[in-house]
Amino acid sequence: MDPLKIALRCVFWVERFAGLLKIAWRSIRQRALASALTAVAMALGVALVVAVLVIYAVLVQSFNRRAGGYELVVGNKQGSQLQLVLNTAYYVDQPVANIPYSYYAEFTQGTYALDVETAVPISMGHSYRGYPVVGTSPSMFSLKYRGDQGYELAQGLCFAPEDLYGAVAGSAVAHAEHLEIGSTFQAIHGGAESGGQAHQQEFRVVGILAPTGTPNDRALFVNFKGFSALHAQEQKTDGHDHAAAAAEPAEITAILVAVDPNRPRGAEIMAHQINRGSVAQAAMPAVVIEKFLRNIIGNVQLVLLIMAALTVVVAGIGIMVSIYNSMSDRRREIAIMRALGASRTTVMVVILMESVLLSLGGGLLGLLLGHGLIVLLSPVIVEQTGVAVGLLQFRLIELILIPGLILLASLVGYLPAVAAYRTDVARSLTATP
């Protein structure tokens, strides 16, 4: 066939399609209120789907944005591995129990020392205005985070090992609490909720970290020996004879262990060995979090998605009811079109197009609404998770919505379309208008 003829044929069909779309659009506009309401119902359903998808993505990202750089978290045997990881890597909740400080030596000069690249002591259990105060050593900042990024100080320096009351503030807490180099703060024993007792001795900010996009932005890092020193100091003022200088802690909460990368499966072997012993347990954060996301958050997302999808289906049924109800008024219009020469298939297609236009229009509105809502909530999300979301936080899976909505619209439009197809032209034309 002549290519010109094919092209002309294509143009003809496109024009014909556009013409029918126009008829469907007119019919939608004629029942503007009912059409708008059904489209809004669809928009809300789709916005819900978008919100669930994006919020899940934010959640996964926020978990993956933990300050990494270590393969193992070693802590007390009480409590679950998930609890240990959530306490230590995300500063969620208070730790259950501690481990003897002497155990730390196993990683620096004892049993595991040969396989360890870096071992960082972590002492939890203090807070400042709701922000976690984490006792650690300067080696904390030699770890990498989010792949191979190293910690950088935006201002000042890291506290020296012998500076017992020096502190490094995360970027978010420094900004929120207006902490600068030289600012001082009192650590409270316990979390923000428990409202424990404040220590007299103040910590002094010597450095402020550059933003990392991890939970560490919300933490205040102090010398872990500082905690034991101020406990000792307070006991001395109480009349007990403890030297403040002898600041070797008796216990720490956890140890972050970066295993020598030259040891294949080094982390797994070490974790196995630690867990066989009676002192502590070792958790691999990557494995624990992956399992947590898959088993718990993943299932929650599935349930929410099913509920959101049901909302979309209900909105689809709303479209069907709306169009079907209008059929009694429109039987005459359909009969007129048939009398003018429109085939049964043509009027059926017009009704299906109407359903598709309402669904897709509502769907697009829902996409905008969903993403708009997330943009509105983004300051809260950033504050809570450190994950920046934008209007363009678009998930590829959302593209499924388009063919999905067309399919749904075709299904719900089928019943009214068949009613249009079956319209008795002669009877509808002679019926009193």
Added chain:
Amino acid sequence: MLHLKDVKKSFFQPDGTRLPILDVAEFHVAADEQMVLVGRSGSGKTTLLHVIAGISRPDSGRVRVDDWEITLFSEAECDRFRAERIGYVFQTFNLLPGFSALENVLLAMRFTGGRPNRARARQLLERVGLAHRMTHKPAMLSVGEQQRVAVARALANRPKLLLADEPTANVDSGSQQQVLDLIREATEEEQVALVLVTHAPEVARQFKRVDHLEQINQAVTS
């Protein structure tokens, strides 16, 4: 142009028996001819027009329009043929309320195999004296104007046959003659055969050929 032969049509009644509506042995209209069918209410006027237009199928018999035997067509072929060759003016105008006057005329062009001809649609509306009302929707037009749009729409695809079912019955008395003149003049200009159904003697007496349905339709006579 139009030829009906032994056309019969009946409807089922609630008691299951058949009620004969049409029984036309022979009916003929020449090309370019303008004729009137007069009949009282219930004499099968509208059913006859529906059968001629292919909107309803006869139970038996043959209907030829423009040398095509439409009773042999499939429904889809019949729809297409109606779109291209037959214009229809209804008693109640039957304009689509959501469309403007121009769009109503263009709408009729969409169901043929060709492309809607905007210039032709405009020209027709000008011809029926509605150049200033093209973008108005039916609700904003007087009944006389609505029927004039309907006439323009019926002529949109250059039909060979125009069927008009009581075109002046719902029009105010002031516009009745105007609409009638328009139909007569336009069909003459466009060389379209006209079958106009009416029960009004003042309409019928303006035509040379006036057939009485009671004489043609045996179903009524019997």
